[in-house]
Amino acid sequence: xxxxxxxxxxxxxxxxxxxxxxxxxxxxxxxDAEGAEALLDLAVRDPALVRAAxxxxxxxxTGESYVPRLEMCGPAQFHVAPSYEASxxxxxxxxxxxxxxLQLYLAGTEGLMGQAMSEAIEHGLPQRSIxxxxxxxxxxxxxxxxxxxxxxxxxxxxxxxxxxxxxxxVRDHYSRRLAAFQGVRVDAEDPGNVPDPVELxx
Amino acid sequence: MTMQFNTETFRDDYSFRNSDWAIRRFxxxxxxxxxxxxxxxxxxxxxPEGSVYEKRFDVDEHYVSEMHDRALVLAxxxxxxxxxxxxxxxxxxxxxLIMVSKSEDYPDLFELHRDGNQWRWINKPLGIDDTFTFLxxxxxxxxxxxxxxxxxxxxxxVLDQREENLWMDAGMxxxxxxxxxxxxxxxxxFEWHAPVPRAHEMGIFKRALKFLLNVQQGSPARRLNWTMxxxxxxxxxxxxxxxxxxxxxxxxxxxxxxxxxxxxxLQTFFRLPRSNALVFPIxxxxxxxxxxxxxxxxxxxxxxxxxxxPEDLADYKGFIANRPLMLDYLSQYDDGLPTSPGVWPDLExxxxxxx
Ligand code: HEM
Numbered sequence: 001x002x003x004x005x006x007x008x009x010x011x012x013x014x015x016x017x018x019x020x021x022x023x024x025x026x027x028x029x030x031x032d033a034e035g036a037e038a039l040l041d042l043a044v045r046d047p048a049l050v051r052a053a054x055x056x057x058x059x060x061x062t063g064e065s066y067v068p069r070l071e072m073c074g075p076a077q078f079h080v081a082p083s084y085e086a087s088x089x090x091x092x093x094x095x096x097x098x099x100x101x102l103q104l105y106l107a108g109t110e111g112l113m114g115q116a117m118s119e120a121i122e123h124g125l126p127q128r129s130i131x132x133x134x135x136x137x138x139x140x141x142x143x144x145x146x147x148x149x150x151x152x153x154x155x156x157x158x159x160x161x162x163x164x165x166x167x168x169x170v171r172d173h174y175s176r177r178l179a180a181f182q183g184v185r186v187d188a189e190d191p192g193n194v195p196d197p198v199e200l201x202x
Numbered sequence: 203m204t205m206q207f208n209t210e211t212f213r214d215d216y217s218f219r220n221s222d223w224a225i226r227r228f229x230x231x232x233x234x235x236x237x238x239x240x241x242x243x244x245x246x247x248x249x250p251e252g253s254v255y256e257k258r259f260d261v262d263e264h265y266v267s268e269m270h271d272r273a274l275v276l277a278x279x280x281x282x283x284x285x286x287x288x289x290x291x292x293x294x295x296x297x298x299l300i301m302v303s304k305s306e307d308y309p310d311l312f313e314l315h316r317d318g319n320q321w322r323w324i325n326k327p328l329g330i331d332d333t334f335t336f337l338x339x340x341x342x343x344x345x346x347x348x349x350x351x352x353x354x355x356x357x358x359x360v361l362d363q364r365e366e367n368l369w370m371d372a373g374m375x376x377x378x379x380x381x382x383x384x385x386x387x388x389x390x391x392f393e394w395h396a397p398v399p400r401a402h403e404m405g406i407f408k409r410a411l412k413f414l415l416n417v418q419q420g421s422p423a424r425r426l427n428w429t430m431x432x433x434x435x436x437x438x439x440x441x442x443x444x445x446x447x448x449x450x451x452x453x454x455x456x457x458x459x460x461x462x463x464x465x466x467x468l469q470t471f472f473r474l475p476r477s478n479a480l481v482f483p484i485x486x487x488x489x490x491x492x493x494x495x496x497x498x499x500x501x502x503x504x505x506x507x508x509x510x511x512p513e514d515l516a517d518y519k520g521f522i523a524n525r526p527l528m529l530d531y532l533s534q535y536d537d538g539l540p541t542s543p544g545v546w547p548d549l550e551x552x553x554x555x556x557x
Contacts (some may be wrong), residue, residue: 012389122451133425144441145382148281173397177388184440189523190220 002034002135002202012174014114016193020045024129025101028094029075030116032084034136035108036066042105043073052076052077052198053105054094056087084112095123104130111141111152114179121176122161138200143180143200150180156197158186167194204310207327209265212477213274216548218434218488223265227255229466230545231426235506239401239515241409244294246424246470257304258422259354260485261311266327268355268377268436275437276352282439285360287355287374292372294337296481299522300350305495307425325353333428345371351394356468356485359383361391363478368414371392377436377486379429380443380520399514419473421444430521430528433462434488453524458531459492462524464504491531493553499542499552501535509530 005017019042027049031039036057042122043050055078057070071078104120106113113132117148120130139153142161149163157170161183168183175182208244210217220228228302233238249255254262275282296451301323303516305314313324313334319336334341342349351374360372367390375383391411392402403408431438432450453461468485495501508528516522536554542548 010396011402012393111439145385146442146444148384171397173385175385175389176393178385182385182440183381185444185447188444191452193449 002037004134004138004194005198006134006138006195006201008050013172014110014174014176016132016133019105019107019131019133021049021197022131022183025099027103028098029053029055029105029107030091031055031106032058032059032112032116032136033062034066034109035106035133036062036070036134038107038135039105040053040066040069041075044049050075055079056081056091057082057091058082058087058108062107072164084115085172088119090122091119092160095125098123098125102129106130108135109139110134110135111139111179114141114174114176118140118179122194136147140170140200142168142170142183143175143178144183146185150178151183154183155200157200158194158197159183170200205261205265205327206263208262208263210267210384212223212267212271212434212436215464216433217347218264218267218535220489220493220541221263224435225489225496226547227253227548228261228489228494228548229426229468229487230494230497230500230503230504231428231466232507233545235503235541237507237515238512239398239404241406243410243413243423243425243471244262246472248423252486254485255424256329257307258450258470259300259307259325259356259483260468261304261308261355265355269328270377271436272352272374273438279441282388282441283351283374284383285345285347286388289347289360289372289477289479290339290345290476290480292362292477292481293345294481295477296360297346297496297557298336298472299351299472300354301368306356322462323521328353347374354483359382359482359484360474361393361480361482363480366415366427367391368480376439378484379427379431379486380438380440381499383439385440385512397518399518414471414480415471419475420469421449422472424468424470427469429465429519430524431463431465431488432461432524434490436486436488438465450520450524455527455530455546458527460490462528463488464491464494491528495535496534497547498550498555499548501532501555502537502539505529505532505536539555 008058019038026116050073054076055075056079058081097105106116117130140154142151142154144161147164151162158167160166166185169186173182212218222392248304254260287449301314304312311326321336322333333383358374359370361368361372369390370386373383395407435446435529466487470483472481474481492502516525
């Protein structure tokens with residue numbers, strides 16, 4: 001089951017919808033891992049839309065599970081990238097060329113959608129041209145408020161900062177610019193007293 | 203009166219002190235014996251002589267030492283001052299507003315001489331005498347916002363106004379009550395307020411934003427906010443929480459009067475002329491519990507407010523664990539007598555402590 005209903009939260013925390021076919025001069029679709037399922041669903045509703053699209057897909061841990069099926073939808077351009085970072089130069093190239101009327105479809109993990117969205121906004125794409133659908137892991141991309149390092153794919157609260165090694169608790173406060181949630185030292189008032197990590201949303 | 207500037211620290215040995223003058227003019231934030239969030243805004247058109255509300259930008263005995271502390275924070279962490287590229291003009295607007303206000307309001311401390319775009323700025327307390335070209339960044343040692351806010355007490359958020367919202371697109375933030383400019387920069391009014399409990403549900407932010415969007419040039423507004431800080435530390439940033447958080451556990455019945463501080467922010471709002479941005483100075487005033495209770499009315503009232511504050515607010519403000527200790531201390535200064543309405547100390551008319 002790749003869908004997860006996030007509980008209601010604070011105003012900075014993003015909320016996600018379901019990808020809808022929208023009229024546009026060009027269609028860019030970016031997905032990672034189970035995000036592929038959202039694109040496949042979109043292809044069922046509007047096969048012509050996906051045939052006209054440029055798809056950038058990052059399988060992450062899913063290997064080949066979705067690649068052949070995405071290819072079968074016959075997208076105009078189909079690129080499988082080994083990581084989001086590796087796809088960024090291509091993404092920037094596409095966004096630099098984008099004319100008014102580009103529709104951006106993002107699907108998969110919050111980290112992927114957040115980063116691609118902030119890249120698109122930086123390139124001047126209006127927010128109303130961007131849709132997001134969460135699928136798959138509820139892992140979070142976290143910024144350590146102390147050292148500023150980003151830890152990807154955080155699945156527990158608290159977690160250890162991949163950069164400075166502090167134990168951080170996971171806040172819901174979210175920065176669109178950083179495409180990250182905020183992590184704050186959990187044992188600041190009682191050094192060494194670190195609670196056992198719990199899976200997010202357990 | 204010529205102002206005497208204290209030599210004091212807001213870290214390490216914490217030598218910060220308030221004089222009797224500073225205690226009496228402290229912006230006590232409670233106008234009644236209880237507290238709840240509200241849209242507490244009024245015009246910023248001066249106030250009683252000598253009060254912190256009198257001048258557009260209050261300068262007090264802590265000025266020089268606060269500016270030294272800001273320089274230390276910035277040297278450690280330059281991300282405390284950031285400005286997105288489109289905010290430079292707003293920075294010049296702010297520089298002008300502060301230079302004009304301070305030179306008019308404190309002519310013995312600050313001078314501004316303008317000849318077209320050639321400006322000379324003299325800041326006597328800090329020993330600065332600079333000549334520069336207005337609107338030409340290359341003639342200043344820092345960007346305009348950073349230059350002037352390194353010389354002005356209080357944090358500054360500079361808000362771009364668009365899409366019927368305010369966007370925190372620039373700021374100088376070194377004396378904050380536990381929020382991060384680096385994290386919040388680029389957010390809108392509702393997003394940066396996201397962590398605040400209750401106020402969203404109470405409709406406060408909707409109404410406050412509506413008010414702010416309509417603030418006109420020449421008609422600034424103001425409000426107070428407050429929290430609690432152990433030790434007179436200005437830089438209670440989340441960045442350094444792993445350094446100051448532990449100080450909250452050092453309170454004892456013996457030291458609480460000296461260590462526990464009420465932290466009050468005088469927040470003002472000015473519309474800027476060229477950029478149409480809104481600037482939000484957040485001026486922090488600290489006072490030790492033992493100094494507050496020298497004003498009998500304030501001692502009585504603070505006890506009642508702290509005692510009756512709802513849990514979620516005490517938790518958000520970060521003093522829930524220390525509340526019992528605070529109440530033990532403050533209850534000694536509450537004899538149950540009624541208090542006069544309003545924030546002023548009323549030393550002549552309020553009775554001394556009856557116990
Ligand atoms: C436009 C200027 C303003 C800026 C830049 C600003 C900024 C902030 C920030 C950064 C916080 C901390 C949030 C956190 O926990 O991370 C905060 C808290 C808060 N703000 Fe504002 N604010 C502004 C105007 C207002 C106004 C007009 C109100 C009016 C009612 C207001 C009410 C509050 C309240 C109630 C809190 C919680 C404070 C506490 O309980 O200690 N703010 N604000």
